[in-house]
Amino acid sequence: MADITHTAPTEDRQARRINWGAVSDHAVLIAGALFMMAPLVMLIQMSTIPDAEIMQTGPSLEIGNQFWPNVKKALLGAMSFSGEDTGLSMFRSSMILGLGFAVGKIVISMLAAYAIVYFRLRFATFAFWLIFTTLLLPLEVRIVPSYEVTQKLGLLNTYGGLIIPLIASATATFFFRQFFLSVPDELVEAARIDGAGPVKFFIDILVPLSQTMIAAIFIIMFVFGWNQYLWPTMITTDESKYTLVQGIKQITQSLEGTHIPEFGRSNLLAVLAVLPPVAVVIFFQRWFVKGLTESDK
């Protein structure tokens, strides 16, 4: 109380007003962060409590001792009778899908963008339009005929059938094209004077120059591939090749029924399904944000 009498009233009011503004900013941000974080915290909290108890009371603030037993169940236990879709095997399939998609997409689209930007091609405009029309139609729209084509080619239940049709769009090609166009022409001229051919120029100059772009695109594509749901659900019926995201459906269905639903294991499988993409996004935040905002999808 003594302090207040010492300071001038106007100054005090001003100091307090600025303070309140910052407090309300933080309050909004904390509320937002809680809204985003709460579900994850809840999933993990529930997995530390015995399932029978959770079934009665639901999530709470209590921390139990069931976490590690549930982790073990989630990783090694299988969802179905075949016993082939364990957490670990689904994790492996998801990795193959995420990495295969990201790598395949980057390689194929870099080559195509290089051909379009750096070569005098008679049918360049035609190829350009052929490729960029694919930006218009997401896979979901042509899902049934895509399935039929994949089936005709005998690619059901293969990683090829899972990954290759997903690559059939031009998002990354478009992005690399924009980037290559921004590379100064003088570089090609200098390389040609020094006697470098197109292959040498690509490998020794263009690829190292694109490193940051490749990293950014890789992160976005990995997350996109890992998170695929509809396509794997249709293409993969072999349980040993199930992905985690696809397995979520089985997980949810296992929560129904008369027996005690295995919340602990299911929740941890859901956490496992978001862990790698979330880790990538957080650890490589700068590249990820750059890739997202500069590629404009």
Added chain:
Amino acid sequence: MKRAGFDSRWLPVFLLMPQLAIILVFFYWPAWQALQSSFYLEDPFGFGSTFVGFENYLRLFRSSEYLRTAGFTVVFTVLVTFFALSIALLLAVKADKVLHGARTYRTLLMWVYAVAPPVAGFITLIVFNQRWGPLTEFFALFGWDFRVRLDYTDTAIAMVIASVWKQIPVNFIFFLSGLQSIPRAVREAALIDNRSASARFWTVTFPLLAPTGFFLLIINTTYALFDTFGLIDTILRNNPGDNPITLVYKVYVDGFRGQDIGGSSAQSVVLMVLVLALTIFQFRMVDRRIHYT
């Protein structure tokens, strides 16, 4: 194309080959098939198909079920886009302003970008659990008996909340980077001219963010239309019943469950036209964006 390109006859063809091959087989072939079979009526037992002209389309627009789905899709898209954009804008403005903990807030607000839509659906089922779901209990405080998967409106609201949760991060990232690209000089000039923070926001910041907003409008619309499939499918657990579904979900249900290939293809083509219109609209907005910046 570059001024100084390479002259080679076969190398570029070779480089383009993988992309073109994949696109022809997995894009143009299926797209063509969808277009073609939308004019045919397929026998459900696989005994050939007959040409029916526009009958599949007419059947679609006469079906009250289809129109109801279309109506729900519009409402759903508008709600998701509106809330995802406005909440993200509020958070981005605050995150741009604070001096302490900005990095932590950013990380906490953007990680959900990487969450797969089905996982968001799974979480929805838990928070809306009939017995003890935290959000069920929250709505019960207002005397609202919330029943996901049993009540049409309640299911729709749960879907909207989950879809908004999943989409806030993308909008947040774009708005924040838009805010950070506003030149310091502009901000300082505004600060001198106008002391009211909200007046400054609506007359200076908001118009400068408009190009980002237009772009996000398209992104959010496509998200609500297509990317929410996994979320909706998980919430409905394979059994739509009387619950609300979106147009993309209906393409899948009719094509795979109903075995109505003709009708499903016609729906695909309708969606293709819709996306085409959106893209043209987007290109026009991008043109406008260049004038802004």
